[in-house]
Amino acid sequence: RKEVEQDPGPFNVPEGATVAFNCTYSNSASQSFFWYRQDCRKEPKLLMSVYSSGNEDGRFTAQLNRASQYISLLIRDSKLSDSATYLCVVRNAGNMLTFGGGTRLMVKP
Amino acid sequence: GAVVSQHPSWVICKSGTSVKIECRSLDFQATTMFWYRQFPKQSLMLMATSNEGSKATYEQGVEKDKFLINHASLTLSTLTVTSAHPEDSSFYICSASGGGRETQYFGPGTRLLVL
Numbered sequence: 001r002k003e004v005e006q007d008p009g010p011f012n013v014p015e016g017a018t019v020a021f022n023c024t025y026s027n028s029a030s031q032s033f034f035w036y037r038q039d040c041r042k043e044p045k046l047l048m049s050v051y052s053s054g055n056e057d058g059r060f061t062a063q064l065n066r067a068s069q070y071i072s073l074l075i076r077d078s079k080l081s082d083s084a085t086y087l088c089v090v091r092n093a094g095n096m097l098t099f100g101g102g103t104r105l106m107v108k109p
Numbered sequence: 110g111a112v113v114s115q116h117p118s119w120v121i122c123k124s125g126t127s128v129k130i131e132c133r134s135l136d137f138q139a140t141t142m143f144w145y146r147q148f149p150k151q152s153l154m155l156m157a158t159s160n161e162g163s164k165a166t167y168e169q170g171v172e173k174d175k176f177l178i179n180h181a182s183l184t185l186s187t188l189t190v191t192s193a194h195p196e197d198s199s200f201y202i203c204s205a206s207g208g209g210r211e212t213q214y215f216g217p218g219t220r221l222l223v224l
Contacts, residue, residue: 043202043215044153087152095141095206097213099152 003027004100006088012106017078021103023071023088032091033064035073037084038102044087047073078107111137113205115216122193123224130188130219132203138183140207144176147200147218159186183207193223 006023013019025033036044048055050062050071061074071088088100112135122128132142141160145153157173159165159180167173177189186205190197200220204213 041200041218041220043218045215046212094158095211095213096155096158097143097204098155101152 001026002101003098004088004090006086006100006103008101008103010104010106012108013078014108015078015080017107018074018076019078019105020075021073021086021088021105023073023100025069025071025088025090025098027090027092027098028069030069030090030092033071034089034091034097035060035062035071036087036089036099038087039084044089044099047086075105078105080107080109083107111135111205111208111212111214113139113203113214113216115201115203115219117219118217119220119222121222121224124194125192128190128193128221130190130201130203130221132186132188132205132216134184134205134207134214137205137208139186139205140183141205142180142186143204143206143213144178144186144188145202145204147202153202156188190221193221195223197221198223 033050035047037047038044050064052064054063059076063072085102085104087102090098114133116131144156147153156171157165157167165178180186202218203216206213
């Protein structure tokens with residue numbers, strides 16, 4: 001079983017749609033959680049950290065459920081520029097990051 | 110955010126040659142640098158972690174004699190792929206942390222193609 005699992009997609013949605021991504025992690029001792037965005041042939045870039053209380057950054061909302069070891073990302077009012085691969089990332093002891101396989105999003109006009 | 114650079118951004122080489130990739134933290138002292146590899150349609154896989162001035166710690170399945178890592182200064186780490194073969198063709202990405210920053214900052218990556 002992979003330590004961080006994501007639905008690979010692709011998710012094909014029209015502009016303006018709301019789309020949700022899910023992620024599960026297996027290490028209950030994981031300390032911090034993030035969503036990264038990776039464009040084709042580019043390095044991953046931090047989108048947002050994820051907190052148990054839930055956090056929002058503009059059109060993006062992230063949620064963490066430690067009991068279920070489940071992380072989510074909600075994107076509202078999708079834009080064409082949101083098309084990318086979204087990586088669920090978990091940080092364990094020693095500042096080690098473990099990446100999920102990524103979920104590909106394609107927003108179409 | 111902090112800036113991390115990688116050089117070269119891409120390289121094509123013949124099978125059997127060695128390739129050196131540099132990772133530099135430009136505006137902070139990186140006590141720890143990480144090297145990842147990403148094959149097409151797959152996620153990033155950590156290859157090794159290096160702390161300045163000490164030997165790198167390699168992940169299981171990564172050959173330390175093939176992927177030589179040097180982290181001799183707080184701003185530079187190098188990854189040398191020795192005797193590269195076509196199966197080593199991949200996207201190599203470094204990240205750096207340190208200077209009070211827990212976040213890892215990623216370099217832009219190096220695309221390696223071994224013919």
